Every structure is written in structure tokens, then in C-alpha cells.
Amino acid sequence: MTLHWEQVVVDANDPVTLGRWWAEALGWVVVDDDDEEFEIRSAPERLPSILFIRVDDPRVVKNRLHLDFRPETGQAAEVDRLLALGARRADVGQGEQSWVVLADPEGNEFCVLSARH
Missing domain, CATH: 3.10.180.10 (2,3-Dihydroxybiphenyl 1,2-Dioxygenase, domain 1)
Incomplete structure (x- = not known):
């Protein structure tokens, strides 16, 4: 069995705002602009991606x-x-x-x- 790295998932209170920030910081493109799940990649068809998903609870400790x-x-x-x-x-x-x-x-x-x- 072989595993392929698909994405990193980041919990976010505001996936769109955080995803857009990371897209600008990395120079990546937005491939899914959704309020609940916002995905960016280095190029549209290139993996891995970073997927920002909405969570309601705040982060309370170091990652x-x-x-x-x-x-x-x-x-x-x-x-x-x-x-x-x-x-x-x-x-x-x-x-x-x-x-x-x-x-x-x-x-x-x-x-x-x-x-x-």
C-alpha cells in the first residue's frame, strides 16, 4: 500500500479569511472558495493542498x-x-x-x- 499526501487540514474560526491570508502569504491559488471549507494549492492541479475548515471552538494551546x-x-x-x-x-x-x-x-x-x- 502506498500513501499520497493529499492535504493539510487547518481548523479555523473563519476559513475564508484565514485561507485568503495563507494564499497571499504563500503565493498560492484558491481552488475551493466556500464558507465552511476553503482550499488553496500551489497550482490548481497540484497537491498537496491546505484545506481550512470551520470550527466554532477556539484554539487554546500551542499547535x-x-x-x-x-x-x-x-x-x-x-x-x-x-x-x-x-x-x-x-x-x-x-x-x-x-x-x-x-x-x-x-x-x-x-x-x-x-x-x-
């Missing part, structure tokens, strides 16, 4: 799973761009590291890595 991104333009410039889009810096106890922890508008943590050596 158990997060995404790491390695920018093409340099870490500092990418962090500045994401902060300007509405991300915020997050402290998850990481201390001084080579990566920067940010949170999206609903508080989901993600990391912006430094350049590969």
Missing part, C-alpha cells in the same frame, strides 16, 4: 503540528513581509534559534527558516 518554510528571498525580508501581511511573532519557548516563529492571524504557529548552508 501540535506546524509548518516550516524556507524563503527564497532571505529570512529577514520574508519575516518582514509576513508581519506586514498580519502575522505576529510567537514565543513557544524556542529561545535563540536560527529560525523565526510567527503566528498567522488566528494564532497558528509556523517557522521561517534561515538559508541552507
